[in-house]
Amino acid sequence: DFSILNSIGKGAYGEVFRVRKVDSGEVYAMKVVSKESIVNQKEKDDFEKELQRRKHLQGIIDAERRALQVVDHPFIVKLHFAFRTIDRFILVMDYVRGGDLLSLLASKQRLPEPWAAFYAAEVILAIEYLHEMRILFRDLKPENVLLDELGHVKLTDFGHSKQATSLQDRSFSLVGSPFYMAPEIILGVGHGQEADWWSLGILIFEMLASLHCLSLLPVTRTQVGAPPFYDKNSNSAYKRLLTESIEYPHEVSSSARELLARLLQADSTRRFGGGVVEVQAGESKAAAVGRKWSCAWLAQVDWVELLKRQVDPP
DSSP: OEEEEEEEEEOSSOEEEEEEETTTOOEEEEEEEEGGGOOSHHHHHHHHHHHHHHHHHHHHHHHHHHHHTOOOOTTBOOEEEEEEOSSEEEEEEEOOTTOBHHHHHHHHSSOOHHHHHHHHHHHHHHHHHHHHTTEEOOOOOGGGEEEOTTSOEEEOOOTTOEEOSSTTOOBOOOOSOGGGOOHHHHHTSOBOTHHHHHHHHHHHHHHSOSOOOOSSSOOOTTSBTBOTTOOSSHHHHHHHHHHOOOOOOTTSOHHHHHHHHHHTOSSGGGOTTOSOOOOOTTOOHHHHHHHHTOOGGGTTOOHHHHHTTOSOOO
């Protein structure tokens, strides 16, 4: 059913190809993992969990679309097919042509604040959409924010996502990427949707960077472009996150610092972004999201036009 066009990357579990579906001509990204390449049962179990979570997430999005006649969210990569053969696991997703936020940070070194606000706002719309369906993303980081050919974001990699019965439910798994996990995840005291907003704060901090450090050399908190609690030892990073305060580089504006302080609030009950989006009479969902996220740093965002993809990317 698919013809392989070329390889576009290799990951921990396998290779990703650009493929064309023979009957429709549509181009997709296909992640292929040979079962023989999964060297131990834990890795096999981890990949199976990713497969099931992605399929489950797609089912939830499909159900939401049928109920509300909403097409796929513009800022989330869609999983189109998920299946296995005798010797392979296969995921077929949107092919996103513009790279990812990690590569953009590496090439630009520091994003102008209007750029960072644009990307953050699109991420917020995507995460709020997931939260509305009681989905916790739990792995927000630059490499999971893809950019399409026009420059709009597409969230990808739902391997750590979870559906909650309600947004008041707590999960106790140690899950996510070390430098982006919220304190409540590290402490194992139970986490919910607020953990995604902590990760957003780390992401925004990282975008406001003068140097994007990708090496394992020691970095300080004032070298933006690395997460604020970066350490080459993840246990040391956890300790720093739990015990140290953030130091902001001088080039970060006061309005950005104000938002970051509200997002990187250790007490999840006081963290900015928590709670549901309440839509008032005559108000669109995007406008309601904008009202919920009212702050000086995002004041220039036109949330309604942004969701329509009518705002030009940087």
